[in-house]
Amino acid sequence: MKILGFEAKFAVDDLGAITGLASVFGTADHGGDIVHKGAFAGAVGPLPMLASHDQGDVVGVWDDLQETAQGLQVKGRLLVAEVARAAEVRALIQAGAMRGLSIGYIATKSAPRTGGGRNLFKVDLKEVSVVAVPMHPGARIGQVKGQWAGEGEEMTLEEMQAELAGLEAKHAGAVQSAVAAAVAPYIARLDKMEAKANRPGNGGGTDQEPTLERKAFQSYLQKGNLTGDTELKALTLGSDPNGGYLVPPELSAEILRDIVEMSPVRSLASVKGTNGPSVIYPTRKPMGNATWDDEQDDEAETSTTNIFGSLEVQVKGMSTFVDISNMLLQDAPQVEAEVREALTEDFAKKEATAFVNGNGVVKPEGFMTNASIASYNNGHATVLQPDGLIKFLYSIPQTYRNAGVWACNGNTLGLLRTIKDTTGQYLWRPSLAEGQPETFLSRPVIEMLDMPDVAADAFPIIYGDFSGYRILDRLAMTIMVDPYTRATQKQTRYHSGRRVGARVIMPAKFKKFKMAV
Numbered sequence: 001m002k003i004l005g006f007e008a009k010f011a012v013d014d015l016g017a018i019t020g021l022a023s024v025f026g027t028a029d030h031g032g033d034i035v036h037k038g039a040f041a042g043a044v045g046p047l048p049m050l051a052s053h054d055q056g057d058v059v060g061v062w063d064d065l066q067e068t069a070q071g072l073q074v075k076g077r078l079l080v081a082e083v084a085r086a087a088e089v090r091a092l093i094q095a096g097a098m099r100g101l102s103i104g105y106i107a108t109k110s111a112p113r114t115g116g117g118r119n120l121f122k123v124d125l126k127e128v129s130v131v132a133v134p135m136h137p138g139a140r141i142g143q144v145k146g147q148w149a150g151e152g153e154e155m156t157l158e159e160m161q162a163e164l165a166g167l168e169a170k171h172a173g174a175v176q177s178a179v180a181a182a183v184a185p186y187i188a189r190l191d192k193m194e195a196k197a198n199r200p201g202n203g204g205g206t207d208q209e210p211t212l213e214r215k216a217f218q219s220y221l222q223k224g225n226l227t228g229d230t231e232l233k234a235l236t237l238g239s240d241p242n243g244g245y246l247v248p249p250e251l252s253a254e255i256l257r258d259i260v261e262m263s264p265v266r267s268l269a270s271v272k273g274t275n276g277p278s279v280i281y282p283t284r285k286p287m288g289n290a291t292w293d294d295e296q297d298d299e300a301e302t303s304t305t306n307i308f309g310s311l312e313v314q315v316k317g318m319s320t321f322v323d324i325s326n327m328l329l330q331d332a333p334q335v336e337a338e339v340r341e342a343l344t345e346d347f348a349k350k351e352a353t354a355f356v357n358g359n360g361v362v363k364p365e366g367f368m369t370n371a372s373i374a375s376y377n378n379g380h381a382t383v384l385q386p387d388g389l390i391k392f393l394y395s396i397p398q399t400y401r402n403a404g405v406w407a408c409n410g411n412t413l414g415l416l417r418t419i420k421d422t423t424g425q426y427l428w429r430p431s432l433a434e435g436q437p438e439t440f441l442s443r444p445v446i447e448m449l450d451m452p453d454v455a456a457d458a459f460p461i462i463y464g465d466f467s468g469y470r471i472l473d474r475l476a477m478t479i480m481v482d483p484y485t486r487a488t489q490k491q492t493r494y495h496s497g498r499r500v501g502a503r504v505i506m507p508a509k510f511k512k513f514k515m516a517v
Contacts, residue, residue, distance in 0.1 A: 321496065354366060401463075478498075
């Protein structure tokens, strides 16, 4: 969801009535986004009026929303008589401390703009906030009542535009200087990060070149075994006895980083690295040997029987191949980027499936195949039951429940979104701020494509604290160039292999939801 701010001069009457232009059509905000007429065609009131996009700080309601030639016209009221915070916000508006409107929405139809930003054609409007620091200076109040217009007098749009233009001209220099001084350190830091990210080596000092090994590897991607002796010697130190060459560490780390960004399980699980074929972890049963006693009693001897154990997580091998057009091989950085992108997507899809349903033999153990994870019956074989879901959530120990998330596929998500309580309120809550997940029964929901659908005796949902699922990455990754298999199609094939392991190390942190009576 995007938060888009618009500067406006506010005035309210004693009852808190307010009218304003919340979105301006046809002009870009400071983020480069342009809202187009028709984007709010489905917006209707009432809509929450928040203070600074805080969902816990509702100060009023917008009763009327209409599109005009200029933008989205909103009319509402601060609930000054009912909500103490609303009276505070009205005072801040009248004092000039909060002069902005900002809309919270989810873009449903958009297109990128040349040079950055988006063209927004359809948005799902969630709220309109009163803010202190907006993004867009072009919005205006269409008609308000209050202190600037005189007691009971209404200002026209033209009058307010003229007054606001005068205020902007008067204070523009001071505001621009203050803003520039405040953001200068962040701009400088972002410039350094961008310069670093754009370097072929992607690391080190500002003048760092790609390592010798990476240069040699780029040459190998282009020429295969025809690579010069100097480059091959640099790669020999990282050769794989089974064929091909080990990917340079920095490139391997970049591929792994991209996989993490694409994998929903990796964003939740406990992820570690290893250079060995397996790692053994000590385990501990939930109950220890603590006892009550007093100073006159002999302390009971502690027994480790059935308390401590061990669990081994083995890394499993997986391989893939990608075909790249020979035309791209003329540019070394280009072919490296193409190979990296293709490998990332394929590896991410393969491992995401294994993390859910892997058999633990050839593939990593998936959390859905772990026999030690308990289950809870829905109460119906084919229809999700609201009461069953609520009881299921609270059957999980509080410590794990408070750190857990729901996981299911898109079809099940669609069903969860339709479930209501006895008062007709949806149990699903959409995200109203960028970076925050949607929630069900106040807990985050994560979509995992490989989870089963709702069906009799199926387990369409799992709830858990995914720190109890351990992923092991062996950073060594190999690539072998094959220029012959696809030679007639003017393509070069790249075979690649990597090793990753995964296993549930604390089953008590999870519980499955079963479609059964």
